[in-house]
Amino acid sequence: MVCAKVNIIAIQERYLETITKQVKEVLGDKIIINSITVKDLQINTVKSGDIVVISNSQIKGLVTQLIPKDCQIIIAKRDINYTNTRELLKLPPGQHILVVNDNKNNAVETVQSLREIVFEHDYQAYLPEETISKTIDYIVTPGESHLLPQGLSNVIDIGARLLDISTFEELVNLLKIEYPKSQIVKRYFKACVSLSCNYNTEIKSSKDIQNVAQYHFEDIISVSKSMNEAVKLAKRYSMDSNAIHIHLEGDPGTGKSMFAQAIHNHSNMEKHSFISVNCNSRNFDIVENELFGSDYGEEASYGVFELAENGTVCIEEIGELPLSLQERLLRTFQEGEFLSSARNEPMPLRCRVITTNSKSCKELVKDGLFLQELYNLLSDNSLKVPALSERMEDLVPLIDNVKQRIKRSDIEFTNEVITFFKEYNWESNVKELYNVITYLSFLEEDPIGMEFLPFHLRSKTDEKKFNKINVNNQIISSIEEHGFLDESIEILNTFYEGKKIYASYGRKALKKRLEEKGLNLSEQQLRMRLEVLHELGLTIVRQGRAGSTISRKGEEFIQDYTKTKIYS
Numbered sequence: 001m002v003c004a005k006v007n008i009i010a011i012q013e014r015y016l017e018t019i020t021k022q023v024k025e026v027l028g029d030k031i032i033i034n035s036i037t038v039k040d041l042q043i044n045t046v047k048s049g050d051i052v053v054i055s056n057s058q059i060k061g062l063v064t065q066l067i068p069k070d071c072q073i074i075i076a077k078r079d080i081n082y083t084n085t086r087e088l089l090k091l092p093p094g095q096h097i098l099v100v101n102d103n104k105n106n107a108v109e110t111v112q113s114l115r116e117i118v119f120e121h122d123y124q125a126y127l128p129e130e131t132i133s134k135t136i137d138y139i140v141t142p143g144e145s146h147l148l149p150q151g152l153s154n155v156i157d158i159g160a161r162l163l164d165i166s167t168f169e170e171l172v173n174l175l176k177i178e179y180p181k182s183q184i185v186k187r188y189f190k191a192c193v194s195l196s197c198n199y200n201t202e203i204k205s206s207k208d209i210q211n212v213a214q215y216h217f218e219d220i221i222s223v224s225k226s227m228n229e230a231v232k233l234a235k236r237y238s239m240d241s242n243a244i245h246i247h248l249e250g251d252p253g254t255g256k257s258m259f260a261q262a263i264h265n266h267s268n269m270e271k272h273s274f275i276s277v278n279c280n281s282r283n284f285d286i287v288e289n290e291l292f293g294s295d296y297g298e299e300a301s302y303g304v305f306e307l308a309e310n311g312t313v314c315i316e317e318i319g320e321l322p323l324s325l326q327e328r329l330l331r332t333f334q335e336g337e338f339l340s341s342a343r344n345e346p347m348p349l350r351c352r353v354i355t356t357n358s359k360s361c362k363e364l365v366k367d368g369l370f371l372q373e374l375y376n377l378l379s380d381n382s383l384k385v386p387a388l389s390e391r392m393e394d395l396v397p398l399i400d401n402v403k404q405r406i407k408r409s410d411i412e413f414t415n416e417v418i419t420f421f422k423e424y425n426w427e428s429n430v431k432e433l434y435n436v437i438t439y440l441s442f443l444e445e446d447p448i449g450m451e452f453l454p455f456h457l458r459s460k461t462d463e464k465k466f467n468k469i470n471v472n473n474q475i476i477s478s479i480e481e482h483g484f485l486d487e488s489i490e491i492l493n494t495f496y497e498g499k500k501i502y503a504s505y506g507r508k509a510l511k512k513r514l515e516e517k518g519l520n521l522s523e524q525q526l527r528m529r530l531e532v533l534h535e536l537g538l539t540i541v542r543q544g545r546a547g548s549t550i551s552r553k554g555e556e557f558i559q560d561y562t563k564t565k566i567y568s
C-alpha cells in the first residue's frame with residue numbers, strides 16, 4: 001500500500017510535537033507524517049499533491065504562499081483534552097478560575113470549551129491588559145504552565161488542546177481511506193488518554209529521525225565576528241575529505257542542526273542522503289536500531305549508517321546516549337566499520353558522521369557521563385556555535401530574517417521591545433527568538449509593544465499581578481471572620497490525614513477523631529465549621545454514608561499553611 005503524505009504545520013514546536021503524536025496514534029499506520037514549524041517552512045518543503053494540516057486559520061495565508069497550489073489544506077479545529085478535566089470535575093462547583101493561554105484568542109477559545117464541558121465553574125480568560133479578579137481560586141492552563149510565574153500552588157494544567165475528532169474525519173475523507181468511524185473514535189480517545197497529563201512525559205520528538213537537509217550556509221545569519229568564524233570553520237570542515245567526524249557544540253537553539261545541514265549541502269556528499277537521528281529523551285534500544293539496523297526476521301531494517309551511504313549521518317545530542325552505546329559508536333569510528341544488525345555482518349562505514357550536543361562533552365567526561373576516548377576523537381574536528389547573548393550584533397538581522405521567512409516583513413516592534421530583546425537572556429537562543437517573533441507576528445498588532453510579549457518573557461511585570469492572587473490569605477481571613485481558625489486547621493488536618501489512608505469521615509467519626517486530639521466541639525459547632533470550610537471549597541461533602549473529605553484546594557491550603565507556620 002502506498003501511504004499518502006500528510007504535512008502538519010504549527011507555529012510552536014512543543015505544540016507541533018503534541019499534535020503530531022496525536023495524528024500518529026490515530027492514523028500512523030495509514031499515512032506518512034511530516035511535521036514542520038512555520039518558521040522552518042520553505043518553498044519545496046511540501047511536495048506537490050501532499051495534504052497539509054495547519055494548526056489554526058491564522059497561518060493559512062502564509063502557508064498557502066509556500067506550498068504547491070495543488071496541495072489540499074485542512075484547518076484543524078482544536079479542543080481541550082477531555083481526559084485531563086478530571087481534576088476540575090473533582091472540585092466543588094462554583095470555583096473562580098482564571099484561564100491562561102499563550103494569546104488572547106486561545107484563552108477565550110479555551111474558556112468557551114471549558115464552559116461547555118465542565119460548566120460547574122466560573123471561568124475568566126487571562127487578558128494581559130485586564131486586571132485579575134481578586135477571587136480567583138485556581139489558574140487553569142492548557143499546557144502553558146511555563147508562562148506562569150513560578151511558585152503558584154493553585155495551577156491546574158489540562159494539557160495542550162488537541163485536534164478535535166471532526167478534523168480526523170475530514171482527513172480520512174480527503175485521504176479516501178477505508179476507515180470506519182467507530183475505529184476513528186476509539187483511536188481518538190486512546191490518543192486522548194495517552195496524551196493526557198499523566199502520560200505525556202515522553203512526548204518529545206517529532207523530529208526523532210529526519211532526512212532532509214534544507215539549509216545552506218547562505219541561510220545562516222552571521223554578522224558577528226564569532227558567528228562568522230564558526231561559519232568559516234564549518235565550511236572548511238565540509239570540504240575536508242579527512243574530516244569524517246565533525247562535532248558541533250552549542251547551547252540549545254543556537255543553530256547546530258542548521259550547521260549540520262549546511263555542512264552536508266556544501267560538501268561533495270551533497271547528492272547523497274542526509275539523515276539525522278535525535279537522541280534526546282529517546283528509548284535507547286530504538287536509537288541503537290536506527291543507527292545500526294535491526295534484525296527481527298522478515299522485519300529486518302537497515303540502520304542509518306547503511307542508508308546514508310556516501311552521504312551524512314547527523315547524531316543529535318550524542319551526550320544523551322548511555323556509555324554502552326557510546327562505546328559501540330567509538331569502535332565504529334575507530335575501526336571504520338560496524339556490525340550491521342540487519343545483515344549480521346561487518347560493514348564499512350561509508351558516510352560522514354556529524355555529532356551535536358547542547359552541553360559541553362568535556363564537562364560530561366568529568367561527570368563520568370561521556371567516554372574520554374570518544375571525546376578525544378570528536379575533538380579533532382569540533383566547532384562551538386556561539387550563544388545568541390554573546391553576539392547581539394546578530395539580533396536585528398536575525399529578526400529581519402525570521403520576518404522574511406514568515407513573509408511578514410511589514411511588522412514593527414516598538415523601541416522598548418527591541419531594547420528589551422537586546423537585554424533579555426535568550427536561553428533557547430535563536431530558536432526562542434524565532435518562536436517569539438513568529439508568535440507575535442500573528443497577533444496583528446502594529447507596532448508590537450511590550451504588552452504583547454509572551455508571559456514568560458515579561459514575567460517580572462506579570463508576577464506582581466499574579467501574586468495578588470494570594471488564595472491562602474483570603475481563606476485565612478474568611479475563616480478568621482468566624483473566629484475559629486485553629487479549630488478549622490485541626491479539622492482540615494484530620495481530613496487530610498484520613499485521605500492519605502483513603503478514609504473519609506461522617507460528622508460523628510470526625511467528632512471522635514477530633515476529641516482524640518483534645519478538641520471538643522458540640523454537634524452544632526462542628527456543623528458550623530464544616531459549612532464554612534465547604535463554602536470555601538476546602539472540603540468535599542458526600543451524601544449518605546460516604547462521609548466527607550478534604551478537597552485538592554484544601555490539601556494545598558493545609559500544606560502551604562503548615563509550611564508558613566514552620567518558617568514564620
Ligand SMILES: Nc1ncnc2c1ncn2[C@@H]1O[C@H](COP(=O)(O)OP(=O)(O)OP(=O)(O)O)[C@@H](O)[C@H]1O
Binds near residue numbers: 253254430
Ligand atoms: N544563524 C542563524 N540564522 C538563521 N536561522 C537560524 C540561525 N540559527 C538558528 N536559526 C534557526 O533557529 C531554529 C533553531 O535552529 P536549530 O534547530 O538548528 O538549532 P539547534 O542548536 O540544533 O537546536 P537544539 O539544540 O534545540 O536541537 C531553526 O529554525 C533555525 O533555522
